[in-house]
Amino acid sequence: MFKRWLLASTTAAVLAILPIAAQAQTNGGDIVVTYKDDITTLDPAIGYDWVNWSMIKSLFSRLMDYEPGTANLVPSLAESFTVSPDGLTYEFKLRKGVKFSNGREVVASDVKYSIERAINPKTQGPGAGFFGAINGFAELTGGTAETLSGIETPDDGTVVFKLSRPDATFLHVLAINFASVVPKEAVDAAAGDFGKKPVGSGTLILKDWTIGQKLSFERNPDYYIKGVPYIDSVTVEVGQEPLVALLRLQKGEVDIAGDGIPPAKFLEIKNSPEGAQMIVDGEQLHTGYVTLNTKVKPFDDVKVREAVNMAINKERITRILNGRATPANQPLPPLMPGYDKAFTGYGYDVDKAKALLAEAGYADGFETVLFSTNTDPQPRIAQAIQQDLAAVGIKAEVRALAQGNVIAAGGTEGEAPMIWSGGMAWIADFPDPSNFYGPILGCGGAVQGGWNWSWYCNEALDKRAIEADSMSDPAKVAERQAAWGKIFTDIMADAPWVPVINERRVVAKSARMGGPDNIYIDPTRVINYDAIFVK
Numbered sequence: 001m002f003k004r005w006l007l008a009s010t011t012a013a014v015l016a017i018l019p020i021a022a023q024a025q026t027n028g029g030d031i032v033v034t035y036k037d038d039i040t041t042l043d044p045a046i047g048y049d050w051v052n053w054s055m056i057k058s059l060f061s062r063l064m065d066y067e068p069g070t071a072n073l074v075p076s077l078a079e080s081f082t083v084s085p086d087g088l089t090y091e092f093k094l095r096k097g098v099k100f101s102n103g104r105e106v107v108a109s110d111v112k113y114s115i116e117r118a119i120n121p122k123t124q125g126p127g128a129g130f131f132g133a134i135n136g137f138a139e140l141t142g143g144t145a146e147t148l149s150g151i152e153t154p155d156d157g158t159v160v161f162k163l164s165r166p167d168a169t170f171l172h173v174l175a176i177n178f179a180s181v182v183p184k185e186a187v188d189a190a191a192g193d194f195g196k197k198p199v200g201s202g203t204l205i206l207k208d209w210t211i212g213q214k215l216s217f218e219r220n221p222d223y224y225i226k227g228v229p230y231i232d233s234v235t236v237e238v239g240q241e242p243l244v245a246l247l248r249l250q251k252g253e254v255d256i257a258g259d260g261i262p263p264a265k266f267l268e269i270k271n272s273p274e275g276a277q278m279i280v281d282g283e284q285l286h287t288g289y290v291t292l293n294t295k296v297k298p299f300d301d302v303k304v305r306e307a308v309n310m311a312i313n314k315e316r317i318t319r320i321l322n323g324r325a326t327p328a329n330q331p332l333p334p335l336m337p338g339y340d341k342a343f344t345g346y347g348y349d350v351d352k353a354k355a356l357l358a359e360a361g362y363a364d365g366f367e368t369v370l371f372s373t374n375t376d377p378q379p380r381i382a383q384a385i386q387q388d389l390a391a392v393g394i395k396a397e398v399r400a401l402a403q404g405n406v407i408a409a410g411g412t413e414g415e416a417p418m419i420w421s422g423g424m425a426w427i428a429d430f431p432d433p434s435n436f437y438g439p440i441l442g443c444g445g446a447v448q449g450g451w452n453w454s455w456y457c458n459e460a461l462d463k464r465a466i467e468a469d470s471m472s473d474p475a476k477v478a479e480r481q482a483a484w485g486k487i488f489t490d491i492m493a494d495a496p497w498v499p500v501i502n503e504r505r506v507v508a509k510s511a512r513m514g515g516p517d518n519i520y521i522d523p524t525r526v527i528n529y530d531a532i533f534v535k
Helices: 002-011 050-059 108-119 137-141 184-190 242-250 263-270 302-311 314-320 350-359 378-390 403-410 459-469 474-494
Strands: 030-035 064-066 073-075 078-083 089-094 151-155 158-162 204-210 214-219 233-238 279-282 286-292 325-327 366-373 394-401 418-420 497-503 505-509
Touching: 050 204, 050 214, 073 078, 089 108, 108 137, 108 151, 108 158, 108 184, 242 263, 242 505, 286 302, 302 350, 302 378, 314 325, 314 378, 314 497, 366 378, 366 403, 378 394, 378 418, 394 403, 403 418, 459 474, 474 497
Parallel strands: 030 233, 366 394, 366 418
Antiparallel strands: 064 073, 078 089, 089 158, 151 158, 204 214, 214 233, 279 505, 286 418, 286 497, 325 497
16 A cells, blocks of 8 residues: 555645445444443553454544555545655645544644654553654653654644654554544543543544443544444443344344354354345454463473474364364464465474473473453363363463453463463454564564563564565565565464464344445454444
8 A cells, every 4th residue: 555655645645535335325323232341441542452443443533544344545634645755754734623522623733642642651552663663762662752753743734754764554553543643631631541531533422331331432423524424323232242142133132243153153143044134254364373471481492382383273273163264374364465375384293292392391291371261262262272282281271251351461471371362363453464563473562561462572573574664665565575474484483372263254233234244344443333334
């Protein structure tokens, strides 16, 4: 996408977000969505799981966004932008009249404040590393500055970014949740609880949140694109077991079963008369993996990590998922540019796994803990992994917890030896291989509250990652993709992960829900609340 925008920027192209046109939309209607676990936060600088990601997308706006159901970048809060020929200066002109839900107009200083807040270590957000190319990043993250020298606001309608190096992903970065624009006065007034009292300029407004029961959202009547969103309200009910949610959906009491269809019911639903209307099934940029905490024994030994990679039977896990996944052998999913089709990784080999454990001094195995979320089928997958590990002498206690608790354990150094990421596994923030590195395998993600749950940091690979992202010349797209692909296959020599599966996403929706399938499996939003509608 960088090539398209680099060329367009010379004329400061002005584009608007266009509504979905695949079906005739209707306006109005109230919908019910269910999830098993409560939402942890709606703060865009902190929230980073696949459930709150969609809600945050709709509560807030960003300079850039994507056409619904696609990964095609378009200006959003920005009306237009230009990029300097050297790729080091980006200037954005803001739309006039855009308002926060507290009634105040969005101005350039809000953009600067919001990104600085996302980067500031005091926020303890997991997205700081995305903004590493902005001048002043090192000073802000290092605690020697409170602001970014690389963001200038010459007037209320103009934001200028000065980069220390070209960044081929920078426009994508300005479209992710961490770049959401928030009003400082609302953050200050919330006194540390902005995640429960969000104020944004997106399509939805949070009206009520009863912890452990439900969240109520209403359409923002002042949203700057008239007629969007199409629905009047969304009620998100939490604490719903997936099976119960599915039965309620069949009765017409639920419109979207957020946790999908339990594998035990999938074939029954698929073959039912209403199955074709209920099921949305599609590819996604996803990898499910087991993290191995490289900071704790015995996973500080690469031979142990290699042994675990060889001990897990990935084919069995795909069968648990009714074949809605394929075995993975590297961090990148097959649809991502840079994926190495020739790479085979670690094959399933029980004897070799035992031999490696013996070489590492663990001929009799060892005891450990495997964390997992507690929503079906994740505990069953964790138990299958537990059985595989037992076959090579590793006794793993499965600790199935609510998603928020697993995330907290992963982001605390030394607390979680192993995590099965299912239910939270990595879905791309944007369609670029770099997104599978920085937050989850790079040194910047191996921090308190981060998502690099292996706590793996390879400074030489970090340097190569920066070099790859600095290839912003459109003529070097293929070279850049190859560079990224080699980074990921080289990572596997250190085996900080066990890449397990690349899973398809399956959503269950009621027959009255409208819109094309790709907004229910949106590549950048998971579910696009801005584009769905009631027929």
